[in-house]
Amino acid sequence: MPRTPLALPQLLERLEDFYGRQEPCWPTDPYLFLVWWYCGYPASDARCSRGWESLEREIGTKPREVLAATPRDLAKALKPGGMVAELRALRLKELAARVKDQFGEDLRGALVGSIAQARKILKTFPSIADPGADRILLFAGLAPLPAVASNCPHVLVRIRRGLERENYGVTYKEAQQSIAEEVPEKFDARIRAYLLLKRHGQELCKSKNPKCEQCPVRSYCAFFAGSLRGRAPVP
Numbered sequence: 698m699p700r701t702p703l704a705l706p707q708l709l710e711r712l713e714d715f716y717g718r719q720e721p722c723w724p725t726d727p728y729l730f731l732v733w734w735y736c737g738y739p740a741s742d743a744r745c746s747r748g749w750e751s752l753e754r755e756i757g758t759k760p761r762e763v764l765a766a767t768p769r770d771l772a773k774a775l776k777p778g779g780m781v782a783e784l785r786a787l788r789l790k791e792l793a794a795r796v797k798d799q800f801g802e803d804l805r806g807a808l809v810g811s812i813a814q815a816r817k818i819l820k821t822f823p824s825i826a827d828p829g830a831d832r833i834l835l836f837a838g839l840a841p842l843p844a845v846a847s848n849c850p851h852v853l854v855r856i857r858r859g860l861e862r863e864n865y866g867v868t869y870k871e872a873q874q875s876i877a878e879e880v881p882e883k884f885d886a887r888i889r890a891y892l893l894l895k896r897h898g899q900e901l902c903k904s905k906n907p908k909c910e911q912c913p914v915r916s917y918c919a920f921f922a923g924s925l926r927g928r929a930p931v932p
C-alpha cells in the first residue's frame with residue numbers, strides 16, 4: 698500500500714500543481730460535442746480538434762449547414778481529422794438530420810429529465826457508450842455524474858487500489874466508484890477530476906509503461922508501492 702494515504706481532493710491538488718488548471722478542448726453542448734467527436738478518427742483530442750477547425754471554417758457546424766453540404770465537400774472538410782472521412786461525413790449528416798427532425802435542433806433540451814432516459818438517447822448515436830454519455834451529461838451541466846475518461850480509467854484505480862483489472866468494464870466501474878465516493882457531487886469538482894485524471898493518463902500514467910519515476914503522486918500510489926492485486930507485473 699502507499700506510504701502515505703492522501704484524500705482524492707488533495708491528490709487532485711497535487712496533479713493541478715503539476716499540470717496546471719485544465720480546460721476541456723471540446724464543445725460542451727451535446728450536439729456540438731457529437732459533431733466534434735465525429736470530426737476525428739481514430740478519435741483523439743488532437744484529431745477531433747483538427748477536423749472540427751476545418752469543418753467550422755469550410756462548412757459550419759449547425760445542423761442546417763451540415764445538411765446543406767454535399768457528402769463530398771463534407772468529407773473533404775473532415776480529412777484533417779484522420780481516417781474514414783467519407784464515413785464520418787455520413788455520420789455527421791445522420792446526426793444533423795436526427796437533431797433537426799427528432800429534437801427540433803435542440804438535443805440538449807431532449808436530455809433534460811431522467812438520467813436513464815438521457816443516457817438511452819445518447820447511446821443511440823454511433824460510437825457513444827456509457828463513458829461517452831456520462832461525459833456529455835457532465836460537461837453539458839446536465840448531471841454531475843462520476844464520469845471517467847474512456848481511455849484512462851486505470852489512473853485512479855492504480856493510485857487507489859493497485860494494478861488495474863484486465864476487464865475494462867471492471868476498471869471503469871472501480872474508477873467511477875472512487876470518484877463517486879470521494880469527489881463532491883458538483884459539476885465543477887467532477888469536471889476538474891475528469892480533466893486532471895485524463896491529463897495524467899495521457900502524460901505519465903499511460904496504460905503501458907507508466908512513467909512512475911516522474912509522477913507527482915507516486916508517494917500516494919498503491920501501484921507504485923507494489924500492489925499488483927495478486928497478478929503478475931505489467932509487461
Ligand code: SF4
Nearest residue numbers: 902909912915918921
Ligand atoms: S506512480 Fe505510476 S502508476 Fe501511480 S499514478 Fe503515478 S504514473 Fe500512475
